Amino acid sequence: MTSIETDIKPFDVAALRKEFPVLERKVKGKNLVYFDNAATAQKPQVVIDALVRYYHQYNANIHRGIHSLAEEATAAFEATRDTVKDFINAKYREEIIFTRGVTEGINLVAATYGRQNIKEGDEIIISGMEHHSNIVPWQMLCLEKRAKLKVIPVDDNGELMISEFEKLITPKTKIVSIVHASNSLGTINPVKEIIDIAHQYNVVVLVDGAQSSVHLNIDVQAMDCDFFVISSHKIYGPTGVGVLYGKKELLEEMPPYMGGGEMIKEVTFDKTTYNELPYKFEAGTPNIADTVAFKAALDFVQAVGKENIRRHEEMLTKYAMEQLSKIDGMRLIGTAKHKTSVVSFIVDGVHPQDMGILLDNYGIAVRTGHHCCQPLMNRFEIPGTIRASFAMYNTKEEVDELVKGVGKAMKMLK
Numbered sequence: 001m002t003s004i005e006t007d008i009k010p011f012d013v014a015a016l017r018k019e020f021p022v023l024e025r026k027v028k029g030k031n032l033v034y035f036d037n038a039a040t041a042q043k044p045q046v047v048i049d050a051l052v053r054y055y056h057q058y059n060a061n062i063h064r065g066i067h068s069l070a071e072e073a074t075a076a077f078e079a080t081r082d083t084v085k086d087f088i089n090a091k092y093r094e095e096i097i098f099t100r101g102v103t104e105g106i107n108l109v110a111a112t113y114g115r116q117n118i119k120e121g122d123e124i125i126i127s128g129m130e131h132h133s134n135i136v137p138w139q140m141l142c143l144e145k146r147a148k149l150k151v152i153p154v155d156d157n158g159e160l161m162i163s164e165f166e167k168l169i170t171p172k173t174k175i176v177s178i179v180h181a182s183n184s185l186g187t188i189n190p191v192k193e194i195i196d197i198a199h200q201y202n203v204v205v206l207v208d209g210a211q212s213s214v215h216l217n218i219d220v221q222a223m224d225c226d227f228f229v230i231s232s233h234k235i236y237g238p239t240g241v242g243v244l245y246g247k248k249e250l251l252e253e254m255p256p257y258m259g260g261g262e263m264i265k266e267v268t269f270d271k272t273t274y275n276e277l278p279y280k281f282e283a284g285t286p287n288i289a290d291t292v293a294f295k296a297a298l299d300f301v302q303a304v305g306k307e308n309i310r311r312h313e314e315m316l317t318k319y320a321m322e323q324l325s326k327i328d329g330m331r332l333i334g335t336a337k338h339k340t341s342v343v344s345f346i347v348d349g350v351h352p353q354d355m356g357i358l359l360d361n362y363g364i365a366v367r368t369g370h371h372c373c374q375p376l377m378n379r380f381e382i383p384g385t386i387r388a389s390f391a392m393y394n395t396k397e398e399v400d401e402l403v404k405g406v407g408k409a410m411k412m413l414k
Contacts, residue, residue: 011308017393019044019300030363033398038183038211038342038389039367040233043297047237050296054289062288063262063279077288080295081278084243087298088209088228089219092248094277098286101242102210103133105229106177108244108281109206110137112254113227117204118174120146125168125176125203128154128379129185132372134177134208152178154379158185158334162193169201176205180212184371184387185334186317186342188212195224204250210234215313215340217306220245236391237297238290244281251277258283309392313341316390316399323403329410333385341390344371347406350413352384358409359386364402 017023020042025032034042054076060069062077081096090096099105114137118124124138128151142149150168153161176198181188195205206227209218213230220228227250232241246254256263256274260283265273274280301309320343324330329348347355356368369384370377377384388402 011304011312013312013393013395016304017395019046020393021045021048023393027363027365028361033362033364033401035388035390035394035398035402036365036367037391037394038234038371038387040239041214041236041391042393043238044236044300046300047293047296050293051238051289054292059289061285073288073292076292076295077286080291080298083295083298087218087302088213088230088243088245089221090245091221095245095248095251097244097246097251097278097281098291099229099242099244100240100287101231101233102208102229103242105227105242105244106133106206106208107137108257109177109227109246110141112257113204113250114138114141114175115145116253116255118142118145118147121172122147123150123168123170123173124148125150125152125165125173127152127160127178127189129158129160129182129187129189129373129376130177130179131183131208131210132374133210134179135375138175138177147174148172151375154376157336158182158187159336160187160189162190165194166197169198169203171201173198173201173203176203177208178205179208179210181209181215181340182334182373182376183211183342184373184376184385185336185344186211186339186389187334187336188216188338188340191225192223199224211340211342214301215306215310226250232290232294232297235294235297236300237294238287240287241290241294248277251281256280256283260284262286304392312392313390313394316394316396317341317343319396320388320390320399320402323399324406327403327406327410330406333380333382342387343389344385344387346382346385347410350410352386354413355386355406355409358412359402359405362401362405362408364405366402 022042058069058072060073062074084096085093152165198205204226207225209230214235228245230243233239263280263283265275331346333344352368367387
């Protein structure tokens, strides 16, 4: 147990930083400045403790045993499901399906709902700022079913051209799959508007919440999305755990994704009957320990307060964009009006990877490259960007270190 169990008011970043052990380390003799949070967030001590506690005290398989350890493990695992339900305001706990992450969640929908409902000549709509995880599964499905993939264009500010979206919908459109917040630009898309337009045409909508779920208040009922996917490790939780939310009536009609234990009700050599939701989609022994620890991460975020976190991250993002813009030869990529805490930029005459290597020498961790968004990089006619992404534990002083580091690196590289 730590002091973070009660809300921190006013927002105290110095106190928060003490909850993250990794922030105490040095990299190449310098204090770590961790600006790669859009790739994965660091873990607070309460999450690490929850993970160790499972293995130390009640390591057992779930749902099948009647002994005490199995019952404790099952209760802890299912408690995470209830916490996720509340975190995104799902109507039923059965609508929460555990996966390995957003990638598996999207693939699950493509392979089950998609295969069941997409026919030759049908159409699927995505956007021009999607992560590869929200492109490739739909391409594979379109190839298999001889369907067509359509793309909502992106403007020069890194915003979706919603006026073009409705023009793409036809009677053959069956699925829209859209990112809520861009991992490479930070753009927050108007998903409610997109969903409302799609539903006018009886089109099902999947929302990729990998980046939005840690920054924004998520209410899947108010949003009225048909599917929503999140990853634990973006929300200060362990890797290898994700969630697929789906409307109950859709999940009930979808076939299983994988066969095996847990997803069955009865098996004979002649026939298998499938388990009820959510277990129909959770074949085999799941990632129990990390799922249990995911609850601690969600509780941690709620204790700090999403509004507190959002205000702090908005301040850092605005400050970073202002300071970086003062550097000659700097070009910001993604200047949408509504953004999460992602700042992507390029420097004239400097390859992003070279900049990333030099910043690492100063202890500053950023992400460089195409960020699994190659089509979006092609749209801006660049090989990639340098991306700094902020979390609740980052500070203005760290942003200053980034700006200084970029300046020093530019002198070395030019």
